[in-house]
Amino acid sequence: MKKILRLNQLTTKLSRRAMLGGAATAAVAIVQTAQGKSVQGSISVAELLPDDPTKRVGTLAGEVGTRSSFEKLVKKPSEISSRSPLQDFYGIITPSDLHFERHHAGVPVIDPAKHELLIHGLVDKPLVFTIADLKRFPSVSRIAFLECSGNFRTGKETMSPQDICGLTSQSEWTGVKLATLFREVGVKPSASWFLAEGGDAAVMTRSIPVKKGWDDAIIAYAQNGEALRPEQGYPVRLFLPGWEGNTNVKWLRRIELGDAPWHTREETSKYTENVKGGKIRQFSFDMDARSIITFPAYPKTVEKGWIEIRGIAWSGRGKVARVEVSTDAGKSWQLATLQDPILDKAHTGFRYLWHWNGADTEIMSRVTDETGYIQPTFTQLIEARGSDGGYHFNPITAWQIKSDGRVLNRPER
Amino acid sequence: MESLNSTLLWLSAIVTFWVNFLPDSEGQGWLYDKTPVVVRDTFPATFGIGRAATPVEIARLDIDVRPDGKGLPPGEGKPTVGKLIFAQKCAACHGVGGVGGPNESLVTTASEGTKKRPEKTVGNYWPYATTVFDYIRRAMPFSEPGSLTNEEVYNLTAYLLTANGIIDEKAVINAQTLFVPDDWKGGPEIK
Known part of the structure; x- marks a missing residue:
């Protein structure tokens, strides 16, 4: 048995390698061989994942911490940018x-x-x-x-x-x-x-x-x-x-x-x-107030019953004054709870507890900033701009909740 | 004895707690030292950090060009020469004649203007010719940024302006006719 001295690096190709059927490498680490020699070696998932973690000494302290290999957070790159996994x-x-x-x-x-x-x-x-x-x-x-x-x-x-x-x-x-x-x-x-x-x-x-x-x-x-x-x-x-x-x-x-x-x-x-x-x-520097529900959101699915709707809201012109959530496709709006700290020009967390009865509906959020500006709908933005996209587009984003639990974006065009 | 000691220590700790953290008379919280902290942030007129920039090093970095021409180096360009350079160094990304390349057209054709969303090019969207010069010089070609001589940049600029039908000063699209500055200060209106 190899003794793990220091975990160095987790590979991101875990699932692909596992699918290929080879010995899946979960990590590269400094390990101690049976002869007591310290070498760099790969460690398989099986070696890292004992049946009972209380019966096995874990990895020793290292120089740099790493994200759990069970968490697959990745940016989504295109040719010119790479996007944060807000969900x-x-x-x-x-x-x-x-x-x-x-x-x-x-x-x-x-x-x-x-x-x-x-x-x-x-x-x-x-x-x-x-x-x-x-x-x-x-x-x-x-x-x-x-x-x-x-x-x-x-x-x-x-x-x-x-x-x-x-x-x-x-x-x-x-x-x-x-x-x-x-x-x-x-x-x-x-x-x-x-x-x-x-x-x-x-x-x-x-x-x-x-x-x-x-x-x-x-x-x-x-x-x-x-x-x-x-x-x-x-x-x-x-x-x-x-x-x-x-x-x-x-x-x-x-x-x-x-x-x-x-x-x-x-x-x-x-x-x-x-x-x-x-x-x-030109020179439209300020970022307009915006919010988005990050849970539930595609690609997650939901179950009937209590759901804590969560999201972030922000404004380039000051603090978030309030966030409202609609669970009936925009017919009515309820105040969401804002999570401290509510900082000037900063993402602010919001939550709204909702009991879903299992029927098809749409959920959405809208923010009001301290200047009194209310996040507009896509239609309102088109009206104001005379175009249906481009820079500084911050419309209300709606999620369709399907009766089978799927959550899908509601495309605006 | 040890048990007594331990008990005394606990009692002492509790007494200390109550002495230090009695509710205040106004009932607004716990007592603590309310002497205002005097902030003496002495900002000197100068920190004396940094070194003086020499005119030579400023000149080496100061490559920007303004719409009034400030910053333009000596030189001139000819569209015919620029056309040859464009075909050699630019057409792979911006298309033959500046139209239809994989990385944006630079020249507006007559048919483009009839589209619902005409592609934004030097001819229909860029308000200043100086911006064309400045940008080509600082960042193009994409694979060899900053490799062009001032003369090449002048020639390319002349070519792009000619190809877009912007000849001399007579047909210049400028900031006064196309662009408006953002003067919105917030509030309920959607703008």
Whole structure:
């Protein structure tokens, strides 16, 4: 019998390998052989899964914890993004490895010892900061969501919350206030916009009003207590609470202060949306309030009786004021219970206890934020925009509950 | 004796508890030190962190171009030259002549305008020619980002503007006619 000294890595190919009939590898670990020699070896599911866990000493303490091999949480990648499995979460903090990804030329590999942030333009003293420099400044942390403004998909019944709006995630972000750096470089009163530029292959740029920089922008180097994930901009990113994901420029290498926006590709040909009158809205930074029921939701099924409806709600303009749930296809609405903490510009949990009688129905949620804005229906959004999709689409999402217990998305078109 | 000691310890712990945590007279919670904590966050005028950026290193990174032309390098471009570069370096992704490629068309054809959802291209959606220059220079071609010379970028920009029928200053689609800034500050209205 091998003695497991340290579990190193769980493979994600467990089920496929198991199906192939070979000895399924559940983990790679440091194991002790019968001769007492420590070697790296694979451990099968059978070895990890005793009939009675109380009769077998478990894995010894390791350097890095891992998710249970029974939990299969995965992002869903496309060519340009990867979506968070919202239906698999129980809280408001997104595990860092499951935070959604969106980038425009891949995830760069950046040596933090060589990375620098330049701030120049309409400033008294153009300065260059190393990552170590940034960490010497007074720091700040806040929990806030980050959502891609192109975060709405519909069209099929077999869509999960991840498929519909998985481009939203939440973390505790830590860094230095941009205002602190603005003071250090001496931003001139004539500066009204700044350009944020990434150090990835897209060298992505966005123009941001200077006011946001003074208000609450963070130059973030940490996420959920550790350094940023590479997909989230390691070693440093711009974080703008409540603003569309694209403005939160990752792998930040340069900030230029100016007196007008630059009208970059991302803020003209992309990240703009139709509004009434044949015009196109630009610089729509705030993320509109939104909610979604994450349980019950496709692909889960339900049983007759008591069901705790659960979900998340958020607004880029402040706190969630209330969430209402309908269990009769929108005919009537009941107040859901909000789960503390209810934070400014943050995913907020809600719950509503429902007794399902087993008949076909539709359930849905709608949020009201502290500005009085009520999450609209798809039809209301089309009316307001003159188009049936695009950026900043945040409609009420309905789930069909079938009498056989299936839960299906109600496609909007 | 040991048992007595133990009992005394417990009693002492309980007494300590009650002394420290008596309900306050207003009945609003437990007594605790209510002396306000004075926050003395002394923010200096400068932390003296970071080093001065030299004009040379700023110039090396400062590649952005604004609609007023600020940031454009010296040079010029010819559509005929740009057409050749486009065929060689861009058409694989953006289609022959900038139409119908796997990674977005860049040129609007007459038939596109009649569609319910015409594809957004440089010709029908990009408000500023400077953005075309800026973006090509910083990020294209996708497989070799940042590899083009300024002259190549000028030539490609000239070609795309010509191919889209945007000639000279006479037919420019600009921010004043197409784009409106978002000025919504929240509230019940759906916008």
